[in-house]
Amino acid sequence: MNDQHRLEALLDLVDPERTEDPDRSRRLAVFGLARDSGRAGYRPTTAGWNLLGARGARFRAPNEG
Numbered sequence: 001m002n003d004q005h006r007l008e009a010l011l012d013l014v015d016p017e018r019t020e021d022p023d024r025s026r027r028l029a030v031f032g033l034a035r036d037s038g039r040a041g042y043r044p045t046t047a048g049w050n051l052l053g054a055r056g057a058r059f060r061a062p063n064e065g
Contacts, residue, residue, distance in 0.1 A: 001027055003051070010034070010044055010052050014059035 009024040028034035033048035
């Protein structure tokens with residue numbers, strides 16, 4: 001999984017118009033870029049938000065990342 005694949009998988013997590021792929025989300029967790037939040041599913045970690053950078057800014061809640 002290269003950086004472009006990681007970015008796409010992270011965008012799948014945060015963009016409500018995209019569909020999350022559970023396998024890719026689990027791989028993000030292995031890389032430390034996402035964490036399992038139980039019922040809420042996977043969410044980006046601080047490292048995940050940093051990788052998303054400006055692309056993810058509009059999806060970030062004030063208390064995330």
